[in-house]
Structure formats: structure tokens, C-alpha cells
Amino acid sequence: MNFDIIAPAALCAAMLSACATPISDAEAERAAVGMLKASFKPQGxxxxxxxxxxxxxxxxxxYPNGLPxxxxxxxxxxxxxxxxxxASGKLMGDWREGERIAQSGVGKQFNDDPKGPSGGNCYACHRLSPRELSFGTIGPSLYQFGKQRGTGDAVQRYAYGKIYNSEAFSACSNMPRFGHNGILTEEQIAHLVALLLDPDSPVNK
Ligand code: HEC
Structure with a gap:
């Protein structure tokens, strides 16, 4: 950390008890955000x-404890x-493509091709196919998602919409908004819907 860039207010926040007048929450937040921004360098x-x-x-x-x-x-x-x-109305693509996208954490980093397709990195947070032994647990297990929910139009729309913009179904979700933020294309999202719902997908075996 570079201490030159710490504003006096931030120092005050760090040593609150030693300060004659405590700083306000807004000042502390400004100082903390300033410190955060100064510690990153833009690259690509x-x-x-x-x-x-x-x-x-x-x-x-x-509202860190949840929105009213x-x-x-x-x-x-x-x-x-x-x-x-x-526009085609087709929400289910090819689960094999979906599995590749779910596995891939490539994209949006400084050393990735900005024009190249990004992955979804779904396994970083979810269990999907049981063939993949390494997965994160920030999100719920999606194993047997289609087997449990069915494959009808409403489920397809939900799965597509959830991947497109997770916030539409649970406010302040930790899941990235893949379509909304231009991380994944419509076609890629449809492949992921197939991974979740297609009876032939390893997710539903
Ligand atoms: C950074 C972690 C993270 C990543 C990466 C992530 N998710 Fe999620 N996901 C979550 C969390 C947390 C929830 C539960 C809260 C919620 O519903 O938003 C969730 C919920 C879901 C749900 C709803 C489950 C249900 O029971 O209705 C689906 C479907 C889903 N994720 C699919 C995906 C897919 C597909 C990908 C990859 C494109 C993905 N997620 C990537 C964190 C993540």
C-alpha cells in the first residue's frame, strides 16, 4: 500500500480513537473508495x-444486510x-457448447483478447455436472436442475433470464449479470440453458 495517497480523513478513520472529532460515514466511505481506486492500475x-x-x-x-x-x-x-x-424465440442451444462455456473462466481480464468470446465460469460458484470434481459453493448446486424443474417454456425463460440478469429474480444476488453486462452473448446463454435443462446433459444424468 502506498501511504502517500492516504487522505488525512482516511488516517483519521484508521485511528478513530485517537482523533478529536470522528469523521462522518460519508467521509470515511470517500476515503476508503479513494484508497481502493489508488491501489489498482488500469491495464488493457x-x-x-x-x-x-x-x-x-x-x-x-x-443495505449490506439485505434490501427492505x-x-x-x-x-x-x-x-x-x-x-x-x-428474437428467434429459441432459448435452448447445445448442452455440449454450454458445458465448455460453464467450464471456461476466460474473458474480460487485462490479458484476454477483448474481442474474443468470454466464458461463464459457472463452476467457480456452482456444482453442475458430477463429472467435474472441482467447483465452488457460493451458489447452490445446479446438478439435476432440469430433472427437478422440468423443461417447459416457463423454466426455459427463467433459466435464460436468470443467466441474463440474476438481479431480476433475487435482488443483490452475488451472481454476475452475464447478458446485461455483455459478458455472454444470447447464443452462449441458450447453450447454458441447454446444459441446465436438456435431458441428455450430464447435469441431468
Ligand atoms: C460468483 C458466483 C456465481 C457465478 C460465477 C455464477 N453464479 Fe449462478 N448463482 C450464484 C448465487 C449466489 C446464486 C443464488 C442466489 C441467486 O439466486 O441469485 C445463483 C443462482 C443461480 C441459478 C438459480 C438457481 C435456482 O435454484 O433457481 C441459476 C440457474 C444459476 N445460478 C446459473 C448459473 C450459470 C449458468 C452460471 C454461469 C454462466 C452461473 N450461475 C455463474 C452465484 C454465481
Whole structure:
């Protein structure tokens, strides 16, 4: 950490008990964000603008213990309206492609090709196919998702919409908004829907 860049207010926050007048929450937040931004360097496509929170993130940060019900419902409604379903109406692609996308953590980093396709990195947070032994547990297990939920239109729309914009179904979710933020294309999302729902997918074996 570079101590030259720490504002006096931040030092005050760090040594609150030693300060004659404690700083306000807003000042402490400004100092903390300033410190955070100063400790990152932009490189290639990974700019420090990524540290700027959008409306959803800013609102969720204001309520770290969860949004009040009315605000959560409002947020989900506005996020639901952002979901773009494919013009073809085809929400299920090829599960084999979906498995490759779920496995891949490539994309959006400074050393990735900004034009190349990104992966979904789903296994970082979810169990999907039991063939993959290494997976994260931040999200629930999605093993047998289609077997349990079925493959009808409503389930397809939900799975597609959830991957497109997770916030539409649970406010302040930790899951990235893959379609909304341009990480995955409509076609890639449809392949992931197939991975989750197709009876032939290893997720449903
Ligand atoms: C950073 C962690 C993270 C990543 C990466 C992630 N998810 Fe999630 N996901 C979550 C969390 C947490 C939840 C539960 C909270 C919620 O519903 O938003 C969730 C929920 C879901 C659900 C809803 C489950 C249900 O019971 O209805 C689906 C479907 C899903 N994720 C699919 C995916 C797919 C497909 C990918 C890859 C493109 C992915 N997730 C990547 C964290 C993640």
C-alpha cells in the first residue's frame, strides 16, 4: 500500500480513537473508495472504471444486510425489464457448447483478447455436472436442475433470464449479470440453458 495517497480523513478513520472529532460515514466511505481506486492500475480492457458501482450495486451496498422488501421488489422489476430474449424465440442451444462455456473462466481480464468470446465460469460458484470434481459453493448446486424443474417454456425463460440478469429474480444476488453486462452473448446463454435443462446433459444424468 502506498501511504502517500492516504487522505488525512482516511488516517483519521484508521485511528478513530485517537482523533478529536470522528469523521462522518460519508467521509470515511470517500476515503476508503479513494484508497481502493489508488491501489489498482488500469491495464488493457481492465480499467479502473470497473470500480464504479452502477445503480444496483450502489443500492445493494447501502443495505449490506439485505434490501427492505419494497426496494427489493422494485429492483427486481426494473432488472426484469432489461432482459432481452432472442428474437428467434429459441432459448435452448447445445448442452455440449454450454458445458465448455460453464467450464471456461476466460474473458474480460487485462490479458484476454477483448474481442474474443468470454466464458461463464459457472463452476467457480456452482456444482453442475458430477463429472467435474472441482467447483465452488457460493451458489447452490445446479446438478439435476432440469430433472427437478422440468423443461417447459416457463423454466426455459427463467433459466435464460436468470443467466441474463440474476438481479431480476433475487435482488443483490452475488451472481454476475452475464447478458446485461455483455459478458455472454444470447447464443452462449441458450447453450447454458441447454446444459441446465436438456435431458441428455450430464447435469441431468
Ligand atoms: C460468483 C458466483 C456465481 C457465478 C460465477 C455464477 N453464479 Fe449462478 N448463482 C450464484 C448465487 C449466489 C446464486 C443464488 C442466489 C441467486 O439466486 O441469485 C445463483 C443462482 C443461480 C441459478 C438459480 C438457481 C435456482 O435454484 O433457481 C441459476 C440457474 C444459476 N445460478 C446459473 C448459473 C450459470 C449458468 C452460471 C454461469 C454462466 C452461473 N450461475 C455463474 C452465484 C454465481
Amino acid at each position: 480492457q481492465a480499467g479502473v472504471d470497473r470500480l464504479n458501482q452502477d445503480e444496483v450495486q450502489a443500492l445493494c451496498s447501502r 422488501k419494497d426496494l427489493a421488489e422494485k429492483l427486481e422489476k426494473t432488472q426484469l425489464a432489461t432482459i432481452r430474449y432472442p
